[in-house]
Amino acid sequence: MKLNLILFVVLIIFALTTVNFKHQTRSNYAELDEENKKTLDLKDQQTMLRIEESSESRIEKIEKTAKQKLNMQVPSKKEKRVIIR
Amino acid sequence: MIKIKSRKEYFELSRARRRTVLILLLGMFIILFAQTIKLAVFEKNKLQKESRQRQHRELDLYPYRGKILDRNGSLLAESTPIYSIIGDAAEINFKSKDLNVQAKLDSQKKQLTSLLRMRPTDLDKKLKNKKRRAVRLKKNISPDTKIKIMKLGIKGISANKIYKRFYPENGPVAHVVGFTGSDGNGQEGIERIMNKALAGEKGKKINLIARDKRVVGEFQAIKLPKDGEDIRLTIDLRLQNEAYNALQKTVEKHEAISGSAVLLDAKTGEILAMTNYPSFNPNGYNKVGKFIKNRAVTDVFEPGSTIKPISLAVALEKNIITKDSLIDTGNGKYKYEGKWIEDHKAYGEITVKDVIKVSSNIGSAKISQKISSINLATMLKKFGYGIKTGINFPGEVRGTLRNHTKWKKIDHSRASYGYGMSSTLIQTAQAYTVFANEGKLKPISLIKSNDLKISKRVLSPETSKAMLTILESVTDHDGTAPKAKVYGYRVAGKTGTTWKTDPVNGGYLRDKYMSSFVGLGPVTNPRFVMAVVIDEPLKKRGYSGGTLAGPVFSRVMAKAFEWYSLDADGLELEEMQNKKEVYADKRKL
Incomplete structure (x- = not known):
């Protein structure tokens, strides 16, 4: 009789634990799914930024900015000096 | 109603009923068992799949x-x-x-x-x-x-x-x-x-x-x-764009069909630029048409005079001639095996160096007569002609280099100045890595990797060095490519101007040209090799390799030397003494 009672209690404990673990698995999965979605969104953002960076760092654009905004110019042959090692 | 008279009679009747019930039960059990077998064995997969589809969604x-x-x-x-x-x-x-x-x-x-x-x-x-x-x-x-x-x-x-x-x-x-x-x-x-x-x-x-x-x-x-x-990739986008823009300018100015350029790092064999003009928009939807192909690896042309340094190198390597040997090119016309070989003008007796400098077909043919077909063909193969480069690019072709045993005397002679064979532009560029690497052919690559690349010895360092001096003379003011010069640097190379082959009737189209230049620099310590070809420029606006492909080479090489901070080796001593101060935004340091 005593043994039966103990087994019954153990059974109840296992049943509750199973339910609890299933619940935790579900919520963890939901979290994981959410994080995966965030990762994907961040990757998309990173892609867009990378493309923007690539477009902004084009040599033609840098040269245009250097010439027009910063008034820079390529030195002529006369202006160049050679370093002799 | 049946009247039961005795207990015995009662059980007799019961037995009959019992049998009937048993048979019915047995029948039902058999049906159930059969159904179980059907579901559990024969329809197992189908049912499991249906169950999964109802309960699960695969993404x-x-x-x-x-x-x-x-x-x-x-x-x-x-x-x-x-x-x-x-x-x-x-x-x-x-x-x-x-x-x-x-x-x-x-x-x-x-x-x-x-x-x-x-x-x-x-x-x-x-x-x-x-x-x-x-x-x-x-x-x-x-x-x-x-x-x-x-x-x-x-x-x-x-x-x-x-x-x-x-x-x-x-x-x-x-x-x-x-x-x-x-x-x-x-x-x-x-x-x-x-x-x-x-x-x-x-x-x-x-x-x-x-x-x-x-x-x-x-x-x-x-x-x-x-x-x-x-x-x-090994591509340097800055140089790729520079090469493309230079090609675009030349192709449009000379109303050519197209142009291609390949720039190699002579020390590593890496392809720094490989571009063709016209190109296409890969972001568009109609990616079809004749300009889809990477013509630098898929299209072949007769390399023409760019081969001359190789046939000369064979003769130097075999000690058949020296770079100062004299060759009589006569009055600019030479009949050999019933066919005329012509130069642009009469050069008379010139040195071997001048044969390359003025690009004499007669001179090359006469030098090639001193070497055997097997030696010439073997050397061309060693330089990479007739063999794929190994970059495994889709559509890459190997070009044609006929078996030397089938060469007639005139074929042997024509091979020495680049006719009767064909190659891609990338093969031509790779071949010149031999002159840039003290006689070793560099394996080329398009994808960056740390794999060990083993060069193959083709020429002795002495022959290679002699060839560099000879090739440098091509960019002299009286050579065939003065426009290939780069200010401040010593560059070497060779022009090629060939007739296009007639794909319909065979033979050559004498008013349609392939203009090419392949060169390297700085001569003191070669770092870059570049090959350029312009397909069918308008004849009246100039068609020689030196005039068309030379300036493309010069423009791209100048940028390459600048961006890779290479020491200027081409300034005269006087020029250097005048410019020995350090340049820093017009102020002296």
Whole structure:
């Protein structure tokens, strides 16, 4: 009789634990799914930024900015000096 | 009613009933057992599949396709998210009896059509059939526009995300990078060669769904997708663009069909630039036409005079002549085996060095008569002619180099100045790495790697050095390519101007030319090798390799020397003494 009672209690404990673990698995999965979605969104953002960076760092654009905004110019042959090692 | 007279009689009757019941039970059991067998054995797979379909939803998780980058990390290809805007015709309603609501709906519709860049009447047409629950209103919508559309809050509007390959650099690198097809797999160029590595591996998740198809959220199994690898090329985008722009200028100025250029790092064999003009837009939809091919590796032409240094190198290597030996080129016309060999003008008796400097066909033919066919053919093979370069580029051809045993005397003679054989531009560029590497042929590569590359000895360092001096004379003011000179640097090279072959009738088209130049520099310590070819320039505007391809070489090489900070080796001593101060924004340090 005593043994039966103990087994019954153990059974109840296992049943509750199973339910609890299933619940935790579900919520963890939901979290994981959410994080995966965030990762994907961040990757998309990173892609867009990378493309923007690539477009902004084009040599033609840098040269245009250097010439027009910063008034820079390529030195002529006369202006160049050679370093002799 | 049956009347039972005795107990015995009662049991007799009972036995009959019992048998009947037993038989019935047995029959039922057999039926049940048979059904169980049928379900558990014969229909097991089908039922399990149905069960899974009812309870689970399998979703593919797509990996990010890897990026393609140049040697400095500049972006050449990337997968970007784009959206298709989907409308539920049954749910979308832009009409209301309430005037205030109607005003709001009108405003929403106006904004939506403006963002979708479509007429309101076209939108109405698409949503006319109210039974259609998923009408694609517009595809290729950018993420920014998608956000604006979703912010409108129109009921029944949703967005489907897909990934599209984007090539920010467009034409100049299009032939190298290639493009992907509608299925996302590489169709051309690096996209095709490296498709497996770029594609990655698909992942999978299995969701448990309710009867109403709602995802309950529990999962059965999950495999995360494995993103594709990034591929780093040996290409230097700056030099690639410079080469493309230089080609564009020349092709347009001389009304040529096309132009191609290949620039190699002579020390590593890496391809720093490989471009063709005209090119195509890899971001467009109609990627067809004759300019899709990477002509630097797929098209062959007769290399012409660019071969002369190789036949001369054979003679020098075998000690048959020296660089100061004299060759009599006569009056510019020489009959050999019944065929005329001609020079541009009569050069008379000239040195071996001058044979290359003025590009004398007669001189080359006479030198080749001193060497055997087997020696010439073997050397051409050692220089890489008639063999694929090993970069495994789609459509790469090996060119033609006929078996020397089938050469007639005139074939032998013509091979010495680059007729009767064909090669690609990349083969020509690779061949000249021999002169830049003290006689060793460099294996070339297009994808950055740390693999050990073993060069093959083709010439002795002495012959190679002698050849450099000879090739440098070509860019002298009285050589065939003074326009290939680079200010401040010593450069060497060889021009090639050949008739185009007639693909219909055979023979040559005597008014159509392939103008090429292949060179290297700085001569003191060669770092770069570059080959340029211009296809069919307008004859009246000049057609020689030195005039057309030489300036392209000069412009790109000048930038390469500057960007790779190479020491100037071509300034005269006096010039150097005048310029020995350090330059820093006009102020002396």
